[in-house]
Every structure is written in structure tokens, then in C-alpha cells.
Amino acid sequence: MNQVRQIAVITTSDLHGHDEGMAKAGRLIRRLQEQYPDHILIDNGDVLQGSLLTTFCQERQPNEKLPMHHFLETLSYDCAVVGNHEFNYGKAYAEHYRSFSPCPILSANTIDRSTTLPAFGQGWHRKTLSGSFRIAVLGLTTQYIPHWERKEHIEGLDFIDPVKVAKEQMATVIAQQTADLIVIAYHGGIVGNLEDPDAQSSEENQGRELVQFGAHAVITGHQHRVLAGKIGDTAIVQPGSHGSHVGLIVFDYKFLDGRWVFQGANCTVLATQEEQPDERIAQLFYPYRQAMQDWLKEPIGFVIGDMRIRDAMEVRLHGHSWLSFLHDVQRSYTFAQLSVVSLFRDTSPGLDATITRESILLNYVFPNRLAMVSLRGADIKAMLEVTASYFEKRDNGDLQAAMIGDQYRLRPFDYDLWEGITYTIDVGQPVGQRVISILFEDKPIDVEAYYTVAMNSYRASGGAHYPFLAEASVLFQSDAMMTDLIIAYCKEHPVIISENRAKMQIW
Structure with missing residues (x-):
């Protein structure tokens, strides 16, 4: 023994x-x-x-x-x-x-x-x-x-x-x-x-x-x-x-003096x-x-133009028609002045010409609901500063995702893209001081004024890098999941025009 x-x-x-x-x-x-x-x-x-x-x-x-x-x-x-x-x-x-x-x-x-x-x-x-x-x-x-x-x-x-x-x-x-x-x-x-x-x-x-x-x-x-x-x-x-990995810990023991000893x-x-x-x-x-194939393959709308995603970094730098489409969905249900969305995964495929339930679920992978909150202009700037911290500059001046050890500083779904404002980010500035311009209706945003902002319920809860949002006034939260709202929107608007309306500059 x-x-x-x-x-x-x-x-x-x-x-x-x-x-x-x-x-x-x-x-x-x-x-x-x-x-x-x-x-x-x-x-x-x-x-x-x-x-x-x-x-x-x-x-x-x-x-x-x-x-x-x-x-x-x-x-x-x-x-x-x-x-x-x-x-x-x-x-x-x-x-x-x-x-x-x-x-x-x-x-x-x-x-x-x-x-x-x-x-x-x-x-x-x-x-x-x-x-x-x-x-x-x-x-x-x-x-x-x-x-x-x-x-x-x-x-x-x-x-x-x-x-x-x-x-x-x-x-x-x-x-x-x-x-x-x-x-x-x-x-x-x-x-x-x-x-x-x-x-x-x-x-x-x-x-x-x-x-x-x-x-x-x-x-x-x-x-x-x-x-x-x-x-x-x-x-x-x-x-x-x-299921990408299985963890294995192998312990060695001996039975000594009537007990198992590590x-x-x-x-x-x-x-x-x-x-x-x-x-x-x-x-x-x-x-x-x-059993789920018919359910997934049901056509629920059509895209005119190209709404496929080929490069996640390009989307974060310049926006994308898929995200403009999400802004349309969020603002149609809330009538918010501003809207903020995220590209949840670097592998999100965007939409093909025929929109199906499967294509929506492959892009919108989280069980979020839709929320509308009231934010001061100062809070909006703080959110943009979090987004701006996503980047760092290579030696040649190109931008890349910033790392801390073996982890990205921000996960893909922590990076936001906005509609309703025009903003400029200078990655060469220190983290927390990178947002150099925010315009609302062609005028500098008022840091003391309040604005209505549509966003997903996870962001509104103040999770991860946005704890200050937990104190914001929530004006609306949907009972339905965002995926259900997107599908309903497609059925009401069966023809979607692919259009990237992002108004931002990042250098």
C-alpha cells in the first residue's frame, strides 16, 4: 500500500x-x-x-x-x-x-x-x-x-x-x-x-x-x-x-501510517x-x-448589398453595415437619441443575402435584452474612453488590440460602436485621455446634459469595464430577447439595405 x-x-x-x-x-x-x-x-x-x-x-x-x-x-x-x-x-x-x-x-x-x-x-x-x-x-x-x-x-x-x-x-x-x-x-x-x-x-x-x-x-x-x-x-x-480543452490534474498519494498522504x-x-x-x-x-434545421433555416428577410464581415479590426476602426442595422433595431424600439452596439466575436460572419434565424443567432450570440438609459455627456465620454483603450500602436504606427499579459485588455464585446454622435479617438494619447472630440447634432456634446441611449442589457447593468453604468437611470428594458426583437424587425422590414453609417475617426 x-x-x-x-x-x-x-x-x-x-x-x-x-x-x-x-x-x-x-x-x-x-x-x-x-x-x-x-x-x-x-x-x-x-x-x-x-x-x-x-x-x-x-x-x-x-x-x-x-x-x-x-x-x-x-x-x-x-x-x-x-x-x-x-x-x-x-x-x-x-x-x-x-x-x-x-x-x-x-x-x-x-x-x-x-x-x-x-x-x-x-x-x-x-x-x-x-x-x-x-x-x-x-x-x-x-x-x-x-x-x-x-x-x-x-x-x-x-x-x-x-x-x-x-x-x-x-x-x-x-x-x-x-x-x-x-x-x-x-x-x-x-x-x-x-x-x-x-x-x-x-x-x-x-x-x-x-x-x-x-x-x-x-x-x-x-x-x-x-x-x-x-x-x-x-x-x-x-x-x-x-469543449476546446479538458483540464487534467493528477495527484500522487501514498498510504502511510494508516492514512493517505499527498x-x-x-x-x-x-x-x-x-x-x-x-x-x-x-x-x-x-x-x-x-429537429432544429427547419427552425434555423426559415427565411426572415433579405439584404440588398453586402453585409458580410471579413475583418473584425476593420469593423472596430470603421464600423460596418451589420452594426448600423443593429442601431436601427435598437432605436426603432426605444426612439433613443443615441445607440451603442458591439461586435461580440471576431468570428461574427455578418449576414448573407438571405437572412435566417440561424444567421441572426450566429452574430448575436448573447441572451441580452434591449435597454434604454439616461446618461450624462460625461458618462458617454467615459464609455468612449473605455472603448479607446482597446487599441495600442505598433512600432510602425498601425493599430492593434492591446494586450495585458496573455489577455486582451478588452474582450470583443467590451468594445462599443456608437450612432447618433460623431467622435474622434487619438490612440497616441494616454489611456483615459484619448477621446478628443464628441459631436452631437454637429455641436460639442454637453457633459452635463442628459441623453437617451439604447444599449443591450448587459452593458446597461454595468458589467466588466463599465461599473458606473450600474447607477444610470434605466428608462426601458424589453421583456423579449434582442434576438427576438431583431427577428421581429426583419419580418416587419423584410428588405434591409446594407449601409455603414459610422461617424468616427480613430488614429
Whole structure:
């Protein structure tokens, strides 16, 4: 019994219902399960939203077992963590996910206010392997959800600081010696690089703070990063998104003096790109893909001109007809003076000549609603300064996306493009001082005056780099999703003229 015994923690995160990536990840997971018979398999959250498949399931089959349930069941997941996107379709749908799940759904810090207990039933999962080897998993969720989510979707829930919860509950488990291997699975991220001792956590991403309570490993997610390494003696992984990677932490133990003694750990993230899809996983998704084809391919409008996107950087520098079209949609429902939109992904394709439900969903990938807020001119300038920080200059003077370590300073969906104002940005100036001109109706914007601005509900909530927007007066928020509003607009205006109306200069 004093030989080294290997225990594997296998994990996915932020799958978002991307069936192709999940099928590839499934093949790799099966191989790891065979290679490491002593293992625990954990999903770290965000499975219910984020793909054509998840949108179809929510709209058409809300009362049935979901393909994500079949995926968890087929691979024998031991437990899964609640992610922030699990709430995008409301509490009832999140509860539907929990009730049909083949494995426990964890979040020790998502609390039912009426009972003061974990809203999804439990915060911990325990697994005992042969030889009485005990694994304990503490599931935690980013506490930042109320900043993004509609109030009615999380009514009656409290999102407690995960660091506080971990400190209290980890101390009890360690003192009682009820586990040989302790894993914190946190649907939240880590700010900065693992090697940076000076990096500070944010309220949204507190993974760095969770290493201090004695866990052998902290699984992170939410940021869609690919991370593997250690902070101190604690193993850290974050396995990308959409099934692109699988996290693997292999622990060495010896049985000494009547107990299992930790010897060390190695962690890595394994890419699935070269994997062939697992046939059983692909087959379980097949009926859903077949059923949604007619729904996706339904023509809902037509484009005159070219609305395809070929270069995301060109769009951010000069605007694009797809974004002008989004401005039209937003202003038609709100009659706002100004409108602000984003190109959510660098791979957004734009629209072909025939507009379908699929093409809208491929471009507008987030479950936002439409909001209209009242902003001072000074707030508008502050928003533009955030956008201006997206860029940095190369040595030859060309502009590129600014990096901080291995991450972009701004994510694609944090960069805004405006309509209703004309603005000029000088990237050669210091961050925070780059917006050199804003004109409204051909006059300099009044920093003390108030303007009505249409934007998506995520931006209006003050998420990410725009916390000051959380204090703005919300004049309107739609009940319908933005994708539904876009589709309805297309049906009312079936012929869309491709026209880029952006009025901005960036140098």
C-alpha cells in the first residue's frame, strides 16, 4: 500500500452547449477515464446557454430532458457547478436543469433566501474510491451575477462572497479530516497570470483568493481562458470553452501510517482540436440537430448589398453595415437619441443575402435584452474612453488590440460602436485621455446634459469595464430577447439595405 497511487481530477468548463466541441471532448474524457480509473469528473458550469442548440432547446423543448443532460449522463460526470449563464432563461429553467441532471449540481454560495440553504440542493459533493480514499468537491459560483442578470431571473436568491463561504466551510472540512483530496470548483476566473504575485482579484473573478484555504486544487472558469499551473502548492486549471480543452490534474498519494498522504500533483489542459468526435456523444445530439434545421433555416428577410464581415479590426476602426442595422433595431424600439452596439466575436460572419434565424443567432450570440438609459455627456465620454483603450500602436504606427499579459485588455464585446454622435479617438494619447472630440447634432456634446441611449442589457447593468453604468437611470428594458426583437424587425422590414453609417475617426 506504500506505492504511489494516482488520482485524476478531470474537468470541463463553459461548454455552452457547443455539441461539436463536446463530442470531441467526450472522446478525450473517455480515454482519460480509462487511463486513470481512480478519477472524478467535474463540469465547472455554463452549459445551458451560448449556442444554436441551447437556444433551440430553450425555445422549443423546455420541459424535456436536454441534450446537455444526456452528455453528462453518457460520460458519468460526478458533479457539475452552477455557472452564471445557467440563469439566463430564468429560475424555472435553471431548476429544470437541476431536476433532470444525472449528477449533483453544486453552488455553496448561491443561497435560497427563504431557507438560507444552497438553492441547488448542495454545495459539496463527496466521492469515495477504493481503499477508502475520500474526495470532496466544493462548488462555488461568481457572486457578480446580480450585476448582469434580470432581477426576476434570480428573485429570492442571494449570491454570497465565495471567498467568505470557502473560508468558513474549508476550515470545517480540514479540521474534521473528512477528505483526503479537496477540490474547489469555482465558476469564476483568475485575474492576471498565475505567476504574477501582485495581481489583484476582482469581485467577478476571485480564483486567486481561493487558494489560501487548503484546497489541493482550484478549478476555474468563466473567462474562457486556457490555464494550468500552480499558485503556491495549489494546482490551478481553467479548461477553455466550448469543449476546446479538458483540464487534467493528477495527484500522487501514498498510504502511510494508516492514512493517505499527498505527495504532489501535475496539472495540464489538453486540447481537443485533433480529436475525432465520440460517436455515442455525436449520436445523442443528432436528433436535436435534425429537429432544429427547419427552425434555423426559415427565411426572415433579405439584404440588398453586402453585409458580410471579413475583418473584425476593420469593423472596430470603421464600423460596418451589420452594426448600423443593429442601431436601427435598437432605436426603432426605444426612439433613443443615441445607440451603442458591439461586435461580440471576431468570428461574427455578418449576414448573407438571405437572412435566417440561424444567421441572426450566429452574430448575436448573447441572451441580452434591449435597454434604454439616461446618461450624462460625461458618462458617454467615459464609455468612449473605455472603448479607446482597446487599441495600442505598433512600432510602425498601425493599430492593434492591446494586450495585458496573455489577455486582451478588452474582450470583443467590451468594445462599443456608437450612432447618433460623431467622435474622434487619438490612440497616441494616454489611456483615459484619448477621446478628443464628441459631436452631437454637429455641436460639442454637453457633459452635463442628459441623453437617451439604447444599449443591450448587459452593458446597461454595468458589467466588466463599465461599473458606473450600474447607477444610470434605466428608462426601458424589453421583456423579449434582442434576438427576438431583431427577428421581429426583419419580418416587419423584410428588405434591409446594407449601409455603414459610422461617424468616427480613430488614429
